[in-house]
Amino acid sequence: MKHRRLNRRVTLVGVGVLTTAALTLGTTAFANADAAPKKHAVATSQAPHTARETRNERIVLDFVDLGINQKQPQEAADRYLGDLIQHNPNVADGKAGWVTWATGFVKAVPNVNVDFKRVLVDGDFVTLHTHITVSPTDRGTAAIDIFRLKNGKIVEHWDASTPVPETSANDNGMF
Numbered sequence: 816m817k818h819r820r821l822n823r824r825v826t827l828v829g830v831g832v833l834t835t836a837a838l839t840l841g842t843t844a845f846a847n848a849d850a851a852p853k854k855h856a857v858a859t860s861q862a863p864h865t866a867r868e869t870r871n872e873r874i875v876l877d878f879v880d881l882g883i884n885q886k887q888p889q890e891a892a893d894r895y896l897g898d899l900i901q902h903n904p905n906v907a908d909g910k911a912g913w914v915t916w917a918t919g920f921v922k923a924v925p926n927v928n929v930d931f932k933r934v935l936v937d938g939d940f941v942t943l944h945t946h947i948t949v950s951p952t953d954r955g956t957a958a959i960d961i962f963r964l965k966n967g968k969i970v971e972h973w974d975a976s977t978p979v980p981e982t983s984a985n986d987n988g989m990f
Contacts, residue, residue, distance in 0.1 A: 868936040871964045875941040876931060878969060879960075883929050888917035897968030913972075924949045929958075932990045939964045946990055947976070954979040957989040 864872065874895055882891030892910040901908050906916040921927060926949055933944035941962045948955040956976045963971035979989055 864936055868938065870967065871939060871941050872934055872936045874964060874967065874969065875943065875962050876934065878962075879929055879931075879943065879945075882913075882917050883921060883927060886921045886925070888914050888921065891917075895969050897965060897970040899969065900971040902971070902973040926950050944990070946979070954981065 878891050878895035881894070882888045892914045896910045896913060899909055899913055901912060906912055928948050930946040930948070931943060932946055933942075935942040935944075941964065943958075943960045943962075945958045945960070946955050947958055956978050958974060958976040961973040962969050977989075983989075
């Protein structure tokens with residue numbers, strides 16, 4: 816899939832949300848870097864997390880919120896990325912690859928918002944289910960971003976996304 820057509824919805828291809836990605840980010844408020852981390856309201860139906868899983872969940876949510884919603888990709892990469900292995904074919908490996916992609920993305924789509932719908936955590940893996948919009952009237956994109964962490968840093972990322980359709984064969988919705 817070498818050619819991607821950009822339309823008004825702009826498909827997120829990494830977070831990314833990240834999805835990754837995109838990668839993935841429920842507020843649009845700008846936070847002071849020294850402020851206490853925000854609590855993100857997300858649905859979860861898992862058993863209680865271990866301390867490591869709770870830390871990993873917080874890292875991923877804060878990474879995507881800071882990098883995409885707050886439009887500070889460099890700050891997010893410096894705080895939360897390790898030597899990133901990227902599985903999105905449109906984003907280069909490493910911090911610099913993600914920063915280049917995310918900086919271009921938030922400049923091209925300044926009203927992007929990633930709304931966290933679900934977070935699933937299993938050890939060093941954190942999966943986000945998100946609704947990404949680029950304007951208040953945009954139906955948006957449903958995205959899944961998977962992050963692997965090591966020693967408190969995001970070191971690997973996968974993502975998949977699909978536009979939210981106007982009609983559906985069922986009444987279940989995408990979120």
